[in-house]
Amino acid sequence: MSKLGTLGARLHHGEVGYDFVKNRKIWYGISILITITAIVGLAVRGLHMGIEFQGGAVFTTPKHMSASVAQAETWAEDSSGHDAIVQKLGDGSLRIQISGTDTQQSDQIKDDLSQKLNVPADKINADLVGPSWGDQIANKAWQGLGIFMVLVVIYLAIAFEWRMAVAAFVALVHDITITVGVYALVGFEVTPGTVIGLLTILGYSLYDTVVVFDSLKEQTKDITKQTRWTYSEVANRSINGTLVRSINTTVVALLPVAGLLFIGGGVLGAGMLNDISLSLFVGLAAGAYSSIFIATPLVADLKEAEPQMKALKKRVLAKRAQAAAKGETADSVSGEGAYEADEPDDAAPAVVGPRNQPASRGRGRGRPSGKRR
Structure with a gap:
């Protein structure tokens, strides 16, 4: 098994992990800085619209x-x-x-x-x-993008919950802003191919986000019945469990797009490939980033504001403080692997290994095996 596969298995089983949610303020700051740069570039340089939009x-x-x-x-x-x-x-x-x-x-x-x-x-x-036809195409493009965003929010709110829908919407806006800002800074022409690329990368960005959300939803079904992990910690485990999958799918998707952009558009001079390949390349990278560093940490922030999750966090911290006072190890408190509902204190210890079956009381005492005569 490759090293990346081994790391993925260890991440999935909780043997190792990276604390993405704890450092969310750093990721938020980086995203805000990149977004402001994109907006400034868009305001100063503007978009170079193709004739399909302006005639x-x-x-x-x-x-x-x-x-x-x-x-x-x-x-x-x-x-x-x-x-x-x-x-x-x-x-x-x-x-x-x-x-x-x-x-x-x-x-x-x-x-x-x-x-x-x-x-x-x-x-x-x-x-x-004609300019009127170009305006019509531009309006249709914006309408299609708006309808796409509304349908995505509605679906995620139904399939998961409204907090996840809000987080996914913020991540999508983040990806669109960065991609459009890069177009403004680079000066590439905006064509219908660019719009197609934007819609494509938004769908891909949602794929990564939904994979993490599905894992998070599964792991937090009965989260209030235990006192071992907070919601943020379970969210962080969901990110780690799907991290290698996200990296693999992103790299595999970026390789052919990079070929279109750098070889097709740059080396071979097929400039018409630039409009769609740049939006795909930037959008795929931004989408992978936002699903890990923006969407899931934002869901954790929104959920931690709920009274139930606040109470859960207090119970978890209190239990850890109590365990620390007794000298227990951190692993025995926070644990590894999927959480389970707390057992009663007087519960019998689990039996590990093969169990001996009790001897039969009324049959076959002192009688050799074989047919009964």
Whole structure:
């Protein structure tokens, strides 16, 4: 068995553990700092919306163009008076995207580009997106994202409880804010592929969160009937029990996405892969982080505010103080493994090992084995 598998088994059985919940203020501070950075980047730089959202024209040249991306970008901006995005496709053709143009301007820009690129005008393919259609697409995207968030909160509130639904919602907002902020800081174009990537990573983020929540729900069914662990400690055990699973699924998901982003978009120059691969890469990493360091510790905070959990915590601490005064070890108080309901003090000790069956009283005394005659 590999070292990671051995660690996962030990974490699952409670033999080792990392106190994520105890250090939750550190994780909250890191998340707040990253979120503020993302919001500042979004406010200062803004999002570079694609023509699908704001309207514009896309010109595609024939294959094997000799002009460089920088030259084509300069010529397109001079011809249109607007910012232009130029991408060199795998077959050597150029994709020139200019926002804020109408049909009449598009025809004029196409003629200018044909002269500067030394290409016949009929060989340049032009696609025009109207601004009203772009606004409609943007509104539909926001509506889809809003409906997704509402349905997620309703489902989690029904399947688990409202505190877990609130914690999952906070984690989702955290992931969206970081991903959008990275887009603003990097300057990548926001396209419908970006929206698809966002919805995909939100679903993945929820998967990790729900796995931890399901374990937590199972382990806290009768938590008030025992005095060995507080809710926060059981929540921490749930995180540790699913930690290696979360790491494995995240790494496996990030590897192909990293290939799309760094090799496909960076090395091979397939720029159209950047819009979806960046959202997936950042979102997957943020989702794995938030499910461990944000969602579950936040649930623990919300639950510890309940009167029942406050009373439980007092009983647990009182029992530990009493045990410490008697000189008992910490393990005998806090224990390892899944908790069980407290037994009465006069309960008989458990029998370990094989048990001897009592001899029969009325049958077969002094008689050899075999058939009865």
